[in-house]
Every structure is written in C-alpha cells, then in structure tokens.
Amino acid sequence: MNDSSWGTPPHTGSQAGYWGPSDQGPVQGAAPAGPAYDAPEAQQTRPMPIVPEGPAYGGDQDDDRGAARLSGPLFRDETPQSPPYGAVRQNPEPMPDAPQPSPPPQKKSAGRDLSAAIGVGVGLGVVIIASLFVVKALFVGVIAVAVVVGLWELTSRLQERKGIKAPLVPLALGGAAMVVAGYVRGAEGAWVAMALTALAVLVWRMTEPPEGYLRDVTAGVFAAFYVPFLATFVALMLTAGDGPWRVLTFLLLTVVSDTGAYAVGWRFGKHKLAPRISPGKTREGLLGAVSFAMAAGALCMQFLIDDGAWWQGLLLGLAVAASATLGDLGESMIKRDLGIKDMGTLLPGHGGIMDRLDSLLPTAPVVWLLMVLFVGSG
8 A cells, every 4th residue: 555545644743634545735624533642652652452342241142253352250259151152061050850759668688488487497396306305216317317318418519519429328328327326325436437437438439430539538528527427416415314405405505596696687787797608697696696595505504404504504505606606607618619509498498408407517516515514424
C-alpha cells in the first residue's frame, strides 16, 4: 500500500489532520484520526487489553474463533459457570436410584439334613444301648461290624481316589479278630491280633504284581491300626465290672463334645481353628466342646462310675474334647487329601460309618487309660 493513501501525515507542531484518498491536503473540520498529543507523550501510555469478540465474559458459549477467555472464577468462593454448549461433562454425578427394599437376611445353614441326622443318631443309640446292657458279647459284635464296614469304606476310597489297593480281606478278618481278642484276652490278645493282621496284609499283597507293593501294604497296616486296633480299647473297657457304664460314659462324652463344638461354633464361631484342614471348625467351637465335655464328665464320673469323683470327670472331659477334636481333624486331613467330603453314604445326614468313628477311635484309648488310672481296671 502506498504511503499517500489512507495514511497519516507527519505532525507539524500541534496541528493534526486527515488526508483523504487524494493529495489535496487535509480536510477541514474532519474528526481527528489519532490522539491529540505528541508522539513522546503517546509512548508513555499503557495499552488497553484486547477484548475478544463474541459473547461477553460469563456467557454460555465460547468464541468460535478461539479468542482467549478466562477459565476460572475470579474468587475462590465464586461458583464456576456452566460448561460450554456441546461439551462433554466429565465424571457426571449419577442420578440417585430409587430406594430398593433390603433383601431378607439369610438364615444360617447347618450344613446337613438335621432331621435325618437326628433320626439316624437315635436309631444307632437304641441299638448300642440295647446291646450294651443286655449282653456284653452282643455289643462286641456291634463293634466288629462297625470296624469291618469302616475298613471297607476306607479301602474303597483309597483305591478310587489314589489307586491304593490295600487288601480288604485280611484287614476285615484280622480287624474283627482283633476286637474279639481284646475282649477275651485283654491288651495282650489285641497286640497279638494286630501283629498277625499286619503279617497277613504283607502276605496277601504278594499275590499281586510287585508294582506299588510298598505303597499298598503301608496303607493296609495303617488301616489296621487306625480302625480295628483303636476300636479294641472299647472292648477293653467293656471287660471291667462296670464296663457298660464306662463305655456309656465314653460314648456320651464324645457325643457331647461333638455336639457342643457344633452348636457353639455354628452360633458364635468367627475365628477359624484350622482353616487349611477343616474350614468349618472354629476356636469358639473348641471352647464349646471343652465346656460341654467337662460338665458331662463331672456328672458321669460322679454318678455312673464306681469310686469316681467329679474332679476326675473334669479332667476326663478335657481330655475327651482334645482327643475328639484331633481325631476329627485327622479324618478331615485324610478326606482333604483324597478330595472327598464324606467317607460314605451309608448313614443319611452323617455320611459313612467312618465319618462317625473319626472322633470315637482316637478317644477310646484315652478314656480307657484315664479310667484305669482313676478307678482301676476291675
């Protein structure tokens, strides 16, 4: 663009004018186009801020041409304006849902069919009591039958889950003979029968191929000790003059211990006793087992056992609660290794015979020994 068109002439003194499109000089009477002061004074002034075009500050729309705009409140307690039109709001607050009715509280499950379990338990109790106080030899037969069925369940689960072939025939025959020998010949007869049973297991397994021989005979000897040999101590208790009452005390204390642990643990249990072995058992349940068993032991020793004392019953109940709990945990350890919940399904609501013998078997030698120490073997 030329300097002669739409320009401003140099100042001469204080006079300022406007030059039109032609070169005819300034137009008289026209509005001045620049400031009415000299250039040095103009340099000392401060420039005005550039005001962006578009809506005024605080409007709801942004400048389409990208003009600068203040983005926050002038003061801390000033509420920011609404977001620009068309912008996506970040992290919108969810609308409150309509109030939903709270679900009814879940009733705590007992884990088994209690009606079936109680019915089976009552039936077994009748058979045991009738055989125990009518003819002692008949109760020995009940023990032998329980031992044979327990061995069948144990060896069957070992073969199904682990492929271990513990010979059942010598175990069943030797186990029944072990119980009878303990009742007839005492502890010496039980030990002899145990040794002969183990020998029979070793010989019987020789009829099979040698692969897995050591594994199978080891399982067989373990089964012979775990089921029939421990059960023999019940027959040993029966040989005393007040033998039926000793056996009844042994059964009552074990059942009461299990019942106390179950009831207290189900109602108040919060702290796990052995979560890796049996997640359902709690420390509160163990305290329930100890309390119930000690109370029952004091009553039984005072009123059922000849020459017994209540304080002996307290110690007996404490020992029964400990042995019954350990026996239950040991059985749970075996079942967890095998990957099963119950050893069998013969008893509705209970599982198998071995699921009822788990706390009885290790408790039998404990009760027999304490009875002999407290009141003798007679």
